[in-house]
Structures are given as structure tokens and as C-alpha cells.
Amino acid sequence: MSKTGQSIIFTVSKNLSNLIKHLSLGLAGVFLLINVVDVLISIFFRYFLRSSLIWTEEVARYTLIYAVMFGATAALSYGEHVHISVFARRLPAPLGRLVRWIRNALITGILLLMTYLSVQYAKGGWRSRTLALGIPRAIPLMALPIGMALLVIQYVLVEITRAYSQRNEEESS
């Protein structure tokens, strides 16, 4: 591929991955905020108005799952998911490159598979409804395919950006 072609791909993936990073973090934050306010509302009704609301528990559980699934993409962008980097970093260059390819293939593969499987799982949820809110179960379940799809897209973008800037560094040094 030509140099300009590569640099366009680099710029696009860098900007797109930045956008996804901020968007997923923001959305995750909003869901967490709703979650906290919801728990506070439930306490207020239970202790001060002496009547429990039935929907607060489901709202709390489902907003947290959405917060987590968006947050997972944000955490990926910041490189915060728990992993062990000590060994992989010490490998000699050619082996290190091979390991990186294996890692990329495995992570992308499993995330794609998880996206597909969770779409199937969520589809089944349109037939039943949640107990308290009475919404289709697919609505909370959708957090999974959305989160997994975002993760795989973000992973690929981050890797493209990283690989390109690393090559540039090597060339300039």
C-alpha cells in the first residue's frame, strides 16, 4: 500500500478510536450516574415514604450492565484491563512480532464470536419480559452485543494506530 494510503488509514483509525474512547466513557458515566441516583431514590422511598418501588432494582442492575459494557471499551482504550505484560515485553523482536499477531488474531476472533453469540442470545430475549419493568428482556441483554462489538472495533483501531506509529518510530530511528 502507498505511503499516503497508510497515513490516511492511520489518521482515520486514530480519530475514530479517540471518538469511541470518549463516547464509550461518557455513556458509561451517564449509566453509572443513573444507577447511583436510582439506588438513592429506592432508599428514599423505602425509608422515608415507607413504600418500596418495585422497578428500582431492575433499573439499577441493567444500568450497571450497560455502564460496564461501555466502560469496558473505555478501559480497553486506556489499556486498563488486567493483563500480564512482563513476559511478552521481554521476547526478542521477531518472536515478539509473532506473539503479537497471535494475540491480535485470538482477541479479535473471540470478540467477534462473542458478538455473534450474544446477538443470538439477545434475540431470544424479545419473547420474554422482565418481572418489574415489564420491558422485553432483550433490552438489558442488548448491552452484551453492543459492548462486544464496540470492544472489537476499538481493539482493531487501537492496534492499527499503535502498529503504524511504532513503524514510524522505527523508520525515523
Next chain:
Amino acid sequence: MTALMLIIFLLLLLIGIPIFIALLIASFAGILYLGDLSLLRVIPQQFFGGMDVFTLLAIPLFILTGNLMNRSALTDKLLDFCRVLVGHLRGGLGHVNVVASIVFAGINGSAAADASAIGSVLIPAMAKEGYDRSYAAGITAGSSLIGPIIPPSIFMVLYGAMTNQPIGALFAGGVIPGLLLGVAFMIMNHYYSVKYDYPVSNRRASLKEITETTRHSIVALIAPIIIIGGILLGIVTPTEAGALAVFYVAIVGFFITKKLTVKLFIEAILETVRSTSVIFVIMGGAAALCWLLKWEQVPQKVAMMLVNVSNNPTVLMLILSAIIFVIGMFMEEVAALILLTPVVAPVAMMAGINPIHFGIVMTLNITIALITPPMGACVHIVSAVGKVPLEKMFKDIWPFVGVSMIVLLLVILFPPLVTFLPGILNL
């Protein structure tokens, strides 16, 4: 199949694949090995189910409380209070460090928050008074272990969620062992202070000064009372206590200490959501793998094997503790807890060990891993905030590991240290 999944999982970790993804790949490999592809649908089901647990709702709230506290300058108030309380003893600031961790532990469920908040203030202060820097960092890391033992505790919520044990009882069970840790570190601090002639930091405060300071720091002291009192007396659930603590700390930060701004609040929320996600996706991945392990009856097999080695509960707990200690040295602590609990908890149940007792032993064990080199998170934190080279810290931390191991041993040998409080509180 189990051996295959374990080898694959370890290989994946070695090449730097994030734990939650490694768990998913290992589950997938296990299903391929069984040859029944219809089982694949179980993976997303378990992943979702592992995160969709009511008790887990407490976790982001506990993390958020800590993040808000650090941004609300509540830590400073706590330290003022501890200073008048124990600052006049020999090695005063060392004692202040431990007592502050005890009070802090009642608000915050994580040791890392404790180590960074208290360490950033006290390590420089201690170094200025002539303490050895690595000793100051060591006692900060050591006493931060009290955080996850005195309620609230993120580790205990995870353990309780995975073993279906009441969180309230676990929290109550942690109170005495947590205080014991505090006493142990204070004894240690006294010994070192006499040996190296560390200074007295304050003159003894008059009763008037004590009441005055208490009045000023009362806002910081109320938080642990709401949380621990509310949960232990059964007035609120752990999740509700977490929400109340968030509310309280936010109000104090915005309107009383006036240090919290909307920007800092948003920052705290965003930091919380990222740490929470990291924990939850591991819970999800572990649930998928554990489902397969249970399908293959692995926990029962491991239990049978270990019970054959010895059916004495104490010996078993010592063996399990040794295993957890070694794994904890090399693995991130939350991940270690999530991965080990489903395998070792059934062993303990089968041997007739009280599940609450075992929960505290396990939590304490994993907590100690926070200060064992080379992976212990708190060692890294105090080395960074205290500006002590990591290699030096790795060497000088061992006496503190030793002291906490003694406490662990006491807790293993004397179960009432754990079971007494939940018993009288009927939890």
C-alpha cells in the same frame, strides 16, 4: 479437559492477553474439546449472569465513595483527628498512619485508595521528621491492608456474591481481624520507633484540643459510622450503605469542605466506571469458565483430592492459604479472588469450615497479596507516592508481610475472632 483449559488459559496470560478475554477463549476451547457446539450459547448467558448479580451493585458505590473522598479533602480532616489521638506517642506519625487507615477502612473498601491517599500526605511528613522513607512507605502499605478487612470491602462483596454468603455477616466477621491488623502494625511501629529512635510528633493534646479537633473532623468521622453501623445493625443493605456514603461524601465535599467541584465529581464517576468495568468483565468471563468446570465437576474433584490429603479444617486452611499466597504474588488480586473462590470455597465447605470464617481467611489472604512483590499493587503505589525505588521497597516490605501473616495465622487458628461478631449480631 480441565488440564487443557488451564494450560491454554496460562499460555494466553503469558502472551499478554487480558484476563477476561483469556477466560472466554479458554471456555471456548473447552467447548470445542467437548465437541458439543450447542454449548456455545452458554458463554454469553453465563457472562451476563456473572455480572447481573444484585449484591455486586455495591461495588461501584464503594469505589466511587473512595474516589470522591480523595477529591473532597476528607482525608486531611481524618488525619488531623488521628494526630491529636495518637501523635504524642513515640513514633507518633507511624501510629497516625495506622489509626487513619482504620478509620479510612470504615469508609472505603479498597486498600489502593487508602495507600495513595494516606501515603501522599504521610510519607513525606514522616520522612521530614526523620523516619526512613522506605519504612514510612512500608507502614503505609501495611496498614492499607486494613481497608478491605474492616467493612465495607470490595473483596468480601465479590466473595459473598460468588458463594451466596450474606455480605452483612462477612462484613461483621472482618471487624475484629481488621482491628487486629491495626494493633499488630502499631506494636510493630512501637518496636521500630524505639529501635531507631523515631520522634514523638505532637505533644499530648489537651481534652479541649481533642474535642475541638473532633468537632472539626466530625464530618469525616460520621461517614464510617453510617456505613459500618448501618450495615452491622441491619438497617441498610451494603448496596444502600454504599449509596448513602456516596451521597454523604458528595454533600460534604460540595458544601462543607468545598473542595469538590462538578469537574472533579465527573472525573470521579469516570474513574469509577472504568475500574468497575475491569472487575465486572472478569466476573463475567469467570462465570463462563466456572460453568464448564462445574459441568465437569472440577470443584468436587479438587475438594476430594485435598480432603484426602487432610480432613483437618485447620490444616486444609493452611494448605489453601499457602496456595492463595503464592498465586496472589503473581496475579492481580481481584482476578485472583474471582478465579480462586469457585474452586477453593467448595473445598472449605466440604471440610466443614464455617463459610464466613473461610471468607475472611480468603479475603485476608488476597489482601496480603497487595503488598507481596513483585505484583502487589500497594507496594507499587507507595513506592510511587513515597518516591522510594521499587527494588528497595521489594526488600523492605517483608517485615510488614510477616506481621500480616501472623495476623492471618491467628485468624485461621482462632475462628471465633471472625465468627463472634456475626453471631451476636444475628447476621
